[in-house]
Amino acid sequence: MGRIEELGISIINRAITLHPNKRPEYQYKLHNKFQSLRLDDLNERVLALYRESNHISGLLQQPPTGLALTLGRQPSLTSYRPRHVHDVLVWEFFTRRKMYGYSSKSGQPARGVSRLMREAIDSAMQKAICVVVLKASCWLVVVEKINSGSARSRRTVKYNDLKYGYWRVSPLVGLQYVLQSFLTLREYHHGRRTLTVRKHVVVQQSFQSVQFTEDDSEQQSSFTGDNLNGERTSHDDTVHIIVPLTGRTASFERFMENYEKVCLQTNENAKLLIILFKNSNEVENESEQVKKRTSTYQLKYPKAYLKLITVDREFSRGFALDIGASQFTDNSLLFFCDVDIVFKQDVLQRCRSRSIAGEQVYYPVMFSQYDPRFAYGDQSNTSNDSGYWRHSSYGMICLFGEDFSRSGKFNTTIRGWGLEDVDLCNKLVASGINIFRATDPGLVHVYHPIHCDPLLPEKQYKMCLGSKANTYGSTAKLVKRWFDIQPMGLK
Structure with a gap:
């Protein structure tokens, strides 16, 4: 017996009955599922006819025309032949629980498999061996056909699960899978013996012909304004930006130029608090230069909240942000930022709309630029060649003061690079x-x-080295640079 709440293809193929089927919404869902399966079968028949038509055209020495030219191609992993190394289609690796996307626009190294993607993988996996080996319709049929002669052959086969696979989208044909699964083989010749058999399957989910539909609701919303983003009018909390700083005069100049353009010139509802640490190893008294530059902006924008607090101790980012947060009330919206950050005005709006007092905090994943020596193109664009999404960083955060206080704030005993931001996230x-x-x-x-610093604790030192390695450049561009230097490759 299967449950209608979980209408996977494997459940439908195994179940004798589906329960519950009393409520109208379940009946509609069940009807829709079987109609979609019937539609899939019809589409497969259409593709088979197109491929047969292409085959006959080849026998008659006539070139295929119309839709048969594209839909009638035989499935093949080599149907698309790149002319250059940069044109190679990238395969994405996945398991039952994780997807690892090299070409993902977000650059996220690992992410959970969504429900829709899991259903697509299950469907491909269930049909794969049946179509390729037995021309059947599902995995269950394969196993049943194999096991139907178990009394004679004295062996049974049980399908375990998908172990891992690869997928990619070929622009000419469709979605392609390379699946690795395992079957359990039990033999009863001379005693009982259990073996695990690996099955390697290649599946292609072909494109259909293009269809056009009009969405009346979308057209109506274009005139009524229902699709406009109302966040800007419904969220107008003051964003309290707190920036720890030690020296770094050039970086501070760049940060203030950006802040002036984004906030000061536009009268953005924001306040800026700078926590400046005096450094005994400063060159040309950088702290005084920072103070003078801050005073210049204070005189230029007297109505703006622009404050600087000086701390005479060893730099600690967590300690600085704790001091900064204590300057504002618990109902204040805080944005913990760094001097190396450049942000646009809509970042502050997302800070407002994604932060909910007592319920939710916003951790934006920032785009980190590569070393200009190895970056290609305009670094202001978020491309794979100019930088990467720093998913491992939790330094930037928007949250309300009450949530920061309730979490226990930063661990101010952590010295040097890193860890304090991850510790705060765990507390939240x-x-x-x-x-x-x-x-x-x-x-x-x-x-x-x-x-x-080699004197950092081992964990922090390794994290620092990992972050440093990531900033050199993309893997593809570093490889290209290597082959430019060594045309013959490794020796």
Whole structure:
């Protein structure tokens, strides 16, 4: 017996009955599912006819025409032949639980498999061996046909699960899979013996002909304004931006130029607080230069909230942000930022709309620029050649003061590079706060050389080295640079 709430193809093929089927919405769902399966079968028959038509045209020495030219191609992993190494289609690796996308626009190394993607993989996996081996319609039929002679052959076969696979989209033919699954083979010749058999299957989900439909509701919303983003009018909280700083005069100049353009000149509802650490190893008294530059902006924009607090101790980002947060009330919306960040005005709006007091905090994933020596193209664009999405960083955060206080704030005993941001995130999760994390194209981390102090604790030192390695350049461009230097490759 199967449940209608989980109408996977494997359940439908195994179940004798489906339960419950009393409520009208379940009956509609069941009807829709079987209609979609029937539609899939009809589409497969259409493709088979197109391919047969192409085959006959070849026998008659007549070139295929119309839809048969595209839909009638035989499935093949080599139907698309790139002319250059940059034209090679990238395969995406996946398991039952994770997808690893090299070509993902978000650059996320690993992400969970969505429900729709899992259903698509299951469907391809269920049909794969049946179509290729037995011309059947599902995995169950394969196993049943194999097991139908188990009394004679003294063996049974059981399908376990998909172990891993690869998928890609070929622009000429459709979605292609390479699947690795395992079958359990039990033999009863001389005693009982259990073997695990690997099955390698290639599947292609072909494109159909193009269809055009008109969405009346979408057209109506274009005139009524229902599709307009109302966040800007419904969220107008003051964003309190807190920036820790030690030296870095050039970076501070760039940050203030961006802040002036985004906030000061536009009268954006924002406040800026700078926590400046005095450094005994400063060159040309950088702290005084930062103070003078801040005073210049204060005189130029007297109505703007622009404040600087000086701290005479060793730099600690967590300590600085704790001090900054204490300057504002618990109902204040805080944005913990860094001096190497350049942001657009819509980042502040997303900071407002994604942060909910007592419920949710916003962790934007920033775009981090590569070393200009290895970057290609305009680095202001969020492309794979100019930078990468820093999913491992939790330094940028928007949250309300009460949530920051309830979490226990930063661990100020952590010295040097890293860890304090991850520690805060763990505390927020433990306190029951929802984490809203997403890539934010308006938040860019400008490249700067990274120095990893060997005296750091081992965990922090390894994290620093990993971050430093990521900023050199994309793997593809570094390989290209290597072959430019060594035309013959490795020796």
